Amino acid sequence: MSAAAVILETCRGVKPAGCPHGAPLPADALATLAHLAETAPVPEALAELARPMRRHEQFRLAVSACPNGCVRPQVADLGLVATRSVAVDATACVGCNVCAETCPDAAITLRHGQAVIDADACLGCGLCARVCPVRAIAAGPVGFQAFLGGRLGRRPRLGIAVGNMLTPEAACTLAERATAAHARHMRPGLRFGDILCPDGRPGLPAWVLS
Ligand code: SF4
Ligand code: SF4
Ligand code: SF4
Secondary structure, rough: OOOEEEEEEEEEHOOOOOOOOOOOOHHHHHHHHHHHHHHHOHHHHOOOOOOOOHHHOOEEEEEEOOOOOOOOHHOOEEEEEEEEEEEEEOOOOOOOOOHHHHOOOOEEEOOOOOEEEEOOOOOOOOHHHHOOOOOOOOEEEEEEEEEEEEEEOOEEEEEEEEEEEEEEHHHHHHHHHHHHHHOOOOOOEEEHHHHOOHHHOOOOOHHHOO
């Protein structure tokens, strides 16, 4: 007996006009992830059992189109979070302070009448670029933060951050490698995070890092 080996959960913002906060995914990246979820094989050690895969044995791939993380990517087996780098054009900024008042993370201050973004505090949501009345803030292309091995349940754990500003292609490659590792190594009763870090030990397998 079997159940889907990979569950793809996407927030509504991954599609154009799905959510005002979202940075939509390129259609081909979305199609790649959907294909991965549809075709992922049930791990051999689980396919032989006289029961469907349990929920925690399935691989949950969660994709959020902004750092609000509505599909809980930080506690997924693989979570992808779309972000955008932002930059202020000092020659265009008129010092109105709208961006600083809007930023949810207090990452913008006005210095000498110019908006300045604190890169360490910025989460890359792109909101400031949308509200600037003179379009003085440019948002770069969508990149992905990636989290591996997160979980809820009896021993909850946030996923390990394994990438920042990954291109959509690199994010899809990581998803292919992670689901392939799930198919190869998953055993009854385990969670993907147990495979990634046996006994909770830190360190990541080579397929993540290559
Ligand atoms: S994660 Fe962001 S883009 Fe996705 S539904 Fe939530 S608020 Fe909208
Ligand atoms: S991208 Fe988001 S977090 Fe970063 S400065 Fe703009 S509004 Fe703030
Ligand atoms: S909203 Fe635009 S014009 Fe106003 S302070 Fe921010 S960057 Fe400058």
